[in-house]
Amino acid sequence: MKRFRAFAATASKGQRRAPMLAATALHLYFGAMRQTLASRRRSIMFKRNTLWMVLAAIALVTGGVCTAFAQGESSQKQQSLYERLGGLAPISVVVSDFIDALMPDAFLNANPAIDAARKRVPAPYLKYHVTAMVCQAAGGPCQYHGRGMKASHAHLNITEREWERMVTIFKEVLAKHRVPAKETQELLDIVRSTKADIVASQGGR
Numbered sequence: 001m002k003r004f005r006a007f008a009a010t011a012s013k014g015q016r017r018a019p020m021l022a023a024t025a026l027h028l029y030f031g032a033m034r035q036t037l038a039s040r041r042r043s044i045m046f047k048r049n050t051l052w053m054v055l056a057a058i059a060l061v062t063g064g065v066c067t068a069f070a071q072g073e074s075s076q077k078q079q080s081l082y083e084r085l086g087g088l089a090p091i092s093v094v095v096s097d098f099i100d101a102l103m104p105d106a107f108l109n110a111n112p113a114i115d116a117a118r119k120r121v122p123a124p125y126l127k128y129h130v131t132a133m134v135c136q137a138a139g140g141p142c143q144y145h146g147r148g149m150k151a152s153h154a155h156l157n158i159t160e161r162e163w164e165r166m167v168t169i170f171k172e173v174l175a176k177h178r179v180p181a182k183e184t185q186e187l188l189d190i191v192r193s194t195k196a197d198i199v200a201s202q203g204g205r
């Protein structure tokens with residue numbers, strides 16, 4: 001301290017200003033450093049926020065893609081009735097047994113029109129057409145090219161009771177082949193969808 005007072009006393013005006021200038025320079029220097037550091041911090045924060053936003057966007061997009069993929073997978077798992085029944089071969093066997101049980105049925109053949117038609121129309125022809133029809137309705141690759149249900153049954157005068165008899169025979173054949181309950185119901189729904197075109201009268205034969 002003593003040395004500093006001596007220096008102050010002896011030093012020229014210029015010499016006395018030097019420490020003040022140095023202090024100001026240091027102040028300015030550290031001020032500038034502080035600002036640089038603050039702006040760097042801001043830039044890092046900005047970069048960090050941008051990074052989070054990019055990551056969030058990627059998560060959203062990949063999440064959407066994954067959901068779409070999962071949906072695609074689940075719809076692939078949801079098999080058509082045709083696939084669940086095992087395809088064309090098992091369907092053709094069931095239909096063949098159904099026609100074989102239907103054609104000689106005494107209750108149905110008590111209807112003279114049905115009896116006359118079954119004697120005239122070959123069973124393999126009916127089996128072919130009914131197989132194609134069931135295969136197509138079940139979501140299979142077949143195409144039915146036969147006549148419409150109204151045109152092919154109108155002359156048979158099929159009654160409500162004859163219809164019920166046919167449904168009973170159909171159920172027995174499905175049970176014989178151990179077709180599961182869900183698939184049986186879906187097949188019955190397909191057959192039932194043709195009823196309005198096939199049943200011609202409420203007659204009590």
Ligand code: HEM
Pocket residue numbers: 108114117118121126129130133145146147148152153156158162163166190191194198
């Ligand atoms: C009581 C019920 C039924 C009886 C007695 C019956 C009987 C017959 C007979 C006798 C024929 C031949 C007619 C002819 O050519 O003169 C025929 C045709 C046919 N039936 Fe049925 N049927 C019945 C229900 C059904 C049902 C439920 C289906 C389909 C789900 C079906 C599908 C067909 C087909 C595809 C043909 C051939 C059509 C063509 O000639 O192009 N039938 N049916």
